[in-house]
Amino acid sequence: MSRPETQKRANLRDVARHAQVSVATVSRVLNKSQLVTKDTRDRVNRAIETLNFVPSAAARTLNSGNSRTIGALVPTLDHSIFARYLDALESRLSQHGYALIVAVTGGDPEEEERKAFGLLDLGVEGLLVSGRAHTAGFDTLIDRFRVPTLITSYYDPEARYPTIGYDNATIAANAFEFLRDLGHRSFAIVHGPLDVNDRFVARIDAIRDLAHDSEVTFRSVSMDVAGGANAVKELAAQSRLPTAILCLSDVQALGAMFELTRLGLVVPDDISVMGFDNLEWSAVSEPSMTSIKLPAAEMGAKASDAIVGWLQSGQRASPLALEADIVIRDSTRPLSKG
Structure with missing residues (x-):
């Protein structure tokens, strides 16, 4: 029994060839440009429907300059405090229309730098990273890619990057x-x-x-x-x-x-x-x-609002201190006198 052939996903050139127009014309149709005639737009749209063409995220990024993705660097996923933070972060980013990409550093500054480059190379529009201390190479990457970068899990109004976390x-x-x-x-x-x-x-x-x-x-x-x-x-x-x-x-x-x-x-x-x-x-x-x-979920929501606000307004985010409380339970007691 022969296997069914796997059909290749149509690309921009396939649509252009089918509609007998240039790639630039297809791009104009996708971006709803008024420079395209109705007849040409209808022909391109029929080609898109026939070929089941779906623009890739990479193509949309090239066309718009926006990937609608945010990168987050965390030391580990083993502890549920990071799970709570990431869950709140992803949920709020989704409400803003952004996707989240997570990379785990193992608490290694050199690994953090490598993972940061990987996220930036993928085209993330903003970066969230745990802790204030980073390698010089990390700082060079941020300067090179010029993306909004926030520090979480730490509050220090004098830090190089805006901090959203606790003292x-x-x-x-x-x-x-x-x-x-x-x-x-x-x-x-x-x-x-x-x-x-x-x-x-x-x-x-x-x-x-x-x-x-x-x-x-x-x-x-x-x-x-x-x-x-x-x-x-x-x-x-x-x-x-x-x-x-x-x-x-x-x-x-x-x-x-x-x-x-x-x-x-x-x-x-x-x-x-x-x-x-x-x-x-x-x-x-x-x-x-x-x-x-520790206010992990609140930190995720606030960090999301801050990074998206920075991207939309072009204004650097402000540092934000979050409160932490002592929850008193049975494992501690007053020391008896005498």
């Missing part, structure tokens, strides 16, 4: 002060690698500034459940656990609670644990997890 230093300071107000003076701060994440650097620096009258240990581990568990193992090996553990991600905090339970300790009776991100399962963990609620 990481203030949020971390508020979390630390919350635990201090509960009476804690012995802390472990669990975080991810600092060499590729400027958000963590800002949070750690803020906590260091407040730690002058407290005993604070910092643990850099992987950004996953195993990392949180390993941090507790390291602390236990020193035979001196703190009274409170502040993890800069919920997944690390979950790993910390798992390991504390394995060691026979009770959260929060023996030790308080606090997370960051307020992931959807933090409310139903055992115990439920005190965490920082």
